[in-house]
Amino acid sequence: xxxxxxxxxxxxxxxxxxxxxxxxxxxxxxxxxxxxxxxxxxxxxxxxxxxxxxxxxxxxxxxxxxxxxxxxxxxxxxxxxxxxxxxxxxxxxxxxxxxxxxxxxxxxxxxxxxxxxxxxxxxxxxxxxxxxxxxxxxxxxxxxxxxxxxxxxxxxxxxxxxxxxxxxxxxxxxxxxxxxxxxxxxxxxxxxxxxxxxxxxxxxxxxxxxxxxxxxxxxxxxxxxxxxxxxxxxxxxxxxxxxxxxxxxxxxxxxxxxxxxxxxxxxxxxxxxxxxxxxxxxxxxxxxxxxxxxxxxxxxxxxxxxxxxxxxxxxxxxxxxxxxxxxxxxxxxxxxxxxxxxxxxxxxxxxxxxxxxxxxxxxxxxxxxxxxxxxxxxxxxxxxxxxxxxxxxxxxxxxxxxxxxxxxxxxxxxxxxxxxxxxxxxxxxxxxxx
Ligand SMILES: Cc1ncc(COP(=O)(O)O)c(C=O)c1O
Numbered sequence: 171x172x173x174x175x176x177x178x179x180x181x182x183x184x185x186x187x188x189x190x191x192x193x194x195x196x197x198x199x200x201x202x203x204x205x206x207x208x209x210x211x212x213x214x215x216x217x218x219x220x221x222x223x224x225x226x227x228x229x230x231x232x233x234x235x236x237x238x239x240x241x242x243x244x245x246x247x248x249x250x251x252x253x254x255x256x257x258x259x260x261x262x263x264x265x266x267x268x269x270x271x272x273x274x275x276x277x278x279x280x281x282x283x284x285x286x287x288x289x290x291x292x293x294x295x296x297x298x299x300x301x302x303x304x305x306x307x308x309x310x311x312x313x314x315x316x317x318x319x320x321x322x323x324x325x326x327x328x329x330x331x332x333x334x335x336x337x338x339x340x341x342x343x344x345x346x347x348x349x350x351x352x353x354x355x356x357x358x359x360x361x362x363x364x365x366x367x368x369x370x371x372x373x374x375x376x377x378x379x380x381x382x383x384x385x386x387x388x389x390x391x392x393x394x395x396x397x398x399x400x401x402x403x404x405x406x407x408x409x410x411x412x413x414x415x416x417x418x419x420x421x422x423x424x425x426x427x428x429x430x431x432x433x434x435x436x437x438x439x440x441x442x443x444x445x446x447x448x449x450x451x452x453x454x455x456x457x458x459x460x461x462x463x464x465x466x467x468x469x470x471x472x473x474x475x476x477x478x479x480x481x482x483x484x485x486x487x488x489x490x491x492x493x494x495x496x497x498x499x500x501x502x503x504x505x506x507x508x509x510x511x512x513x514x515x516x517x518x519x520x521x522x523x524x525x526x527x528x529x530x531x532x533x534x535x536x537x538x539x540x541x542x543x544x545x546x547x548x549x550x551x552x553x554x555x556x557x558x559x560x561x562x563x564x565x566x567x568x569x570x571x572x573x574x575x576x577x578x579x580x581x582x583x584x585x586x587x588x589x590x591x592x593x594x595x596x597x598x599x600x601x602x603x604x
Contacts, residue, residue, distance in 0.1 A: 178312035186566030187301070193538065193551065194560040200530045206559045206589050208576040211353065211508065213417040216579035221474060224416060227464045231457055241456040243449045245272030245425060252463040253410075253425070262399035263406075263429035271445055272454040276383055276411045276424035277302055283379065283407060283426070284310040286443045287344070293379055294336055295347035296320050296328065298354050298511060298567035298575075303347060303381065315568050316343065322500045322513045322571065326357035330366055337374050345377045346370065351384040351394070354567050354575040355511045356486070356504020358388050361395050371404050377437055378406040383414055383424065386475055389483035390505030398429060405430045405437040412458060414508075415475075416465060423458035482508050485578035489590060496594040498601040504578065511564055512597075513573035518545035521604035524556035524596055531555045546572035549600055557592050 187209055194205045207215070214220070231237045244250065250267035258264050273279035284293065284306040293307050297317035304315040318333035320326045337343050346367055351358045371378050380397035388394045397408050411424030431438045448454070465471065482504070489510055490503040500513045520541065526532040535555035539548045546563040549572075553559050564573035576593065580586040 177309065187562050190550070190554075190560060190562060194554055194558075196534060197531055197554050197558065200534060201528050201555075201558065203558050205554070206557075206585075206592075208559060208561045208580075208589060211414065211577055211579070212419050213414065213508070213579050214419065216577070217581040218417060218579070220416070220418075221470070223468060223470055224465055227461050227468070228457070231460045234460075237457045237460050239456060241272070241453045241459055243271075243445065243453050244268065245270060245454065246456070246459045249459045249462050252467070253427070256466075257396075257398050257427060260396065260399050262396075263401050265398075265427060265429060269428045269431065270425055271428075271448055272423065272425045272459055273448070274424075274454045275413060275419075275422040276381070276409050278422070278454070279409055279424050279426050280381075281306050282444050282447050283409075286440065286447055290342055291344040292316050292340070292342045293345040293347050294318055294333065294340075294343050295568075296349065296352070298564055298569035298571070299347075300349055300353045300381070301567060303349070304568040307347075316340065317568055320352070320355055320357065322355075322502060322511070322573075325502050326352065326355040326511070327359070327363060328367075330363070333367070334370055337370055337376065343374075343376065345379050347379040347381070348397075349381040349384075350397070351388055351506025352509075353384065353507050354509045354562075354564070355502065356507050356509045356578075357502065358390050358392065358394050358506040360392055361400060364395070364397065364400050368401060368404050371406075372402070376404075377434075378404055379409070380406060381409045383409060383411045384507035385410065386415055387479060387482065387508065388506040389479045389486065392505070394506065398427070401429050403430055403433055405434050407441075412462065418458060421458040422455055423462075482578050485580075485586065486510075488586065489578070492587070492590045492594050496597055499573070499597055508578040509575055510578065511567075511573055511575050512593075513564065513571045514546070514549075514597075514601075516601070518549065518572050518600075519604045520545070520548075522548070522600050523603050524549075524552040524600055526552070526555045528555075544572070546574060549596075550574055552600065553593065553596050557596055559589055559592055559596070561593070 198205050250270040280302050294316045308315045319329040406429040408427045413419035428441050431441050486503045493501040500515050535551050538551050544565045546565050550563045561574040561576045
């Protein structure tokens, strides 16, 4: 090329959650065995059934010609009004329909939120973190992500001292990002932690970016508040969606709610640029927006959500029980969302390995583990080759801690138990091998 056409942040775009699928498929072909998929947070792929009353609502929307039309750029007004009422009823931030913009899934929203920031402006996010955030942020800036640690030894609570110091000494930080409940750790951050983050934002004139896609998927006994309830007067964006909650990830529908935008003209201008960018695309998918008020307002909705959360709570307890006998790892049973991050509590040695019966599989896995490969990646690849269980290395979540992420989504009790006892056994075998 006459001129370099590669974007300055291109190398930051990695998404191991999907990249590992190719490797797992190859292992399946070589071994002739099926894979236990624990890599991706798609409840439907894992066999969750969509209730008939939700399907009926969607089916009746499909029969209306208007569901095939474009919608307003911000999203359907009736749906935005419905969501506004839900937020305002909490008694915290008060918004109007113009404070909401719909996107084609939160992935689209995340991309725009970072992509439209001024290049020098950075958003500090958690480590580990959901890679769509960290990759988009880093790609926008053309530099590695700026992070604050979540501490496994403290139940994945943030290192607030590190966050405060990084904000204090780095003038380019314009925003603080939090995922609550969290992916990949399953942590739910208590109000006092979120308030402390908001206080830092207020003190240093920053905005808060809260990914609340798992907001209604909390099963800890502790009270969980949304950012709208705690934000006070600080400018903020909350990201919400239906991919996990309905669950309808293939619907590609999420939205942002903007709080206190009038408090800062610069923030307001930035938010307008996100809307303007959306306008160039005309609008987001219409059909899922149409059914949100009917589904969320349905008499069955609260009870059905409660049952789902009870299911994940049961899964969390099973995980705690299975890993209670497993030495060498730190395991915090999740309190929300549907993920678990397991961290090795000791440095892994390059010689550690799992036995693989099939020589072709062993050769393929070895080819993926050259000297110097991240040690948790090696564990994850060996787990695939040896036991056909597909998880994601924790170091793929902007994180230095060796470990891996799994999900709580498996519907079948026996299969779930089998997967987790297999993983726990593999951890012990790996650690004992060198
Ligand atoms: C924290 C978080 N934010 C955003 C997304 C993306 O959601 P969507 O399907 O709406 O693009 C995910 C998906 O896993 C997620 O875990």
